[in-house]
Amino acid sequence: MRADTLVVTGIGVVSPWGNDPAKLDLRTPADADEDWFDVVSELGPRGYKYVPPGCRYLIAATRRALRDAGDAVTRIPEPRRGMAVGTENGIAGLIDAMDETVTTAGADRLSPATAPYFSVNTLAGRVAMEHGIKGWNLTLTSPRAAGLQALQAGSRAYAAGRCDLLLAGSTEAALPSHHSGHSASDAGAAVLVLEPRAAAAARGAALHGTCATATFFLAPLLASGTPAPDALRTTAEALARVTPARHRNIHPPVRLIAEPSPVATRLLSQLRTLGLRTDFLPAGSGTLLPVLHIAHGLTAPGPPHIVATASPDGTCALTAVHPQPPTDPTLETR
């Protein structure tokens, strides 16, 4: 297993809060339905007619991230480039529209050129085609947590020697208007470019920082009912996995991004029991908002902090974000 840490050298965002990761005001509500994304200016005049919104956002965010990372991608042979993307509702609107066609006019009236996108992994597959990402391509879909899990799975694949350059992030598109989660829809995409610290140093790349992710599970049936003695240990262990031993006494602040649920309540109380100052922020419908918080957190120097999320189904994830350069010299990773 490789020990060299991955560092973030590129950040790309397109979102209703704007496309500058440093200027995302994520605490104010934003309307996923607003006409906030301009296909022609972001992507070009043609070639995207049949590409659904969740894929357009991912293409745009990836281009922005790679521009930010300089020549990172062109230095790495195609079979050594990997990409992991989290999405929960990236094609939900498309599936809904297709299903309406199938159940009324019938399958013959589906658009053939759009048909491949019924499969959620084609969003990242399309991006792979554009940038020669031939190492591998992963699509993760766990509700709320898949964006953080993409960072985790991608970093693990790097550690296992499966790539030398990693793109990881999340994309989401608005839920159909008749869906109960529509008004809280996540929309947009965020992509990080990660590479080994030594490679970034060798090419003189500007660093945004590092992030480390752990996932765990708090069963919803136990979450609010009888005490689950192991659950606190589970959360503590997840925190320990993303926090180097020398940082244990720092107690980084936590931003927990989740909709109210017994799982979120339990996680919040656990984090506070463990001595962590924890803010609770409402999640959107999707996996994007936690990744936007990470992207934003990496744009400015500041102390390490943790972005956490909890899905009502029990899936929990947290990412420790270390912006570069660290404000406290004792945090220097040497």
Added chain:
Amino acid sequence: MTPVLITGAGAVSCLGVGVPAMWKALCAAPEIRPRPAADPGARMRLPLIHPAPAEPGTDGRATRLALTAAREAIVDAGLTSSECARAPVVLGTGGGNADHWERPLAAARPAPPGFTVAAALATAIGSGAGATCVSNACAAGGFALAIAADLIRTGEAEVVVAGGAEAYSRVALACFNRMGAVDARACRPFHRDRAGTVFGEGAAVFVLETADHARRRGVRHAYARLAGSGWSCDAHHLTAPEPAGSQIRRAMTDALDEAGATTGTVGCVVPHGTGTRLNDVVESQALGAVFGDHAAHLPVYSLKALIGHTAGAAGALGALAAALMLDHGTVPPNAPLGPEQDPHCPVNLPQGPSQPLTGRHILVNAFAFGGNNVSLVLEGSAA
């Protein structure tokens, strides 16, 4: 490298519930015809499917199939609740609970999230160690197993519950109809007249663990080792394979290298082989390129001819077929193709009686839309 043992398995498919039922059917190789989907909304020319027996319940259909397989795997492995608590769940599914997230025919019915299959499994087995849903279409189950093995090798977990599950999806089948990718008769990989695939429902779930962990808890039987995986992406086209097959070849050779296998130690291949015209040719040629002179004699076991293309479960069910072959030392007969095998797909598909497995490795392929490819190599546990 840390060996990863397969110490428990569970399965459900059109062959029935349970690993013993699956092995029995593999050895008998019955002819199973697909049926029209029991779905009044399926307005399409070929609404064909190999349905699997889903347990009753209010969960989505993919979740229920996965739960059936997972319970069997846990009991089979003899995992205790405290061992389950420390086992992350990694589950591959292309469409998740499509019956939940596709537009309900009853408009008032709520549409709960679709990709909750891994979380439902984690809840059911009492895992505290995480739930990850992998949705690389028809390679999802293969990637889930490969990720599970990496979780063990990177030291993140000692025991993992992983597999794949797929249920009928009206939209997926409609899109395959629209793209002209459904065969009106059956799933006929490598057949001269194949005209597309036929989907099947199913799930396969495994308990994977380190040899140390297995020893500590007194495990007596392992089906096989998950010895290596190779990952790649065509980055060529959303649906069509890259004609030269360079990336699927790399997935296969990377998996063989990671497993320490050579072409001579491989006793069988469970191909991706879906019955789609170009895919089967490209995979046949890639097998020829990877295995060279050995390819002409290397038995290929075409599981999809029996159970259809189980999409996000296909890699996991393929791995289960491989594990059972290694465990029994036998390659079951392929569904009869006779002289109708496509000459452009010159793979060796033994028909007739079962034959002994020679070689201690089996290669399993799972390729998908988006050019997402994964190959797995399993190794006999006695080796």
Added chain:
Amino acid sequence: MTPHHTAIDIEELRATIAETLELDPEEVTDDARFVEDLGADSLLALEMQVVLEEDYGVHLTEDDLRRTTTLRAAHALLVARTTQGGTVS
């Protein structure tokens, strides 16, 4: 676009095909081949079939599709189909 043509306007057809293939109408010359010259793949060819069927109220077979390699061929086919009294949607 109305589905009740009896005479097929080739300029209208050019515009429809250009829009389907995401090209400028000038690029869709009478004899430019959709696949070889204009970069259409098999899914875009199918897309064109669906669009033409809807716009012109005809049914096109796979054979039709194979023969419809250029604007000129598509026009000839549609003229033949609509004057034969092909089904009007």
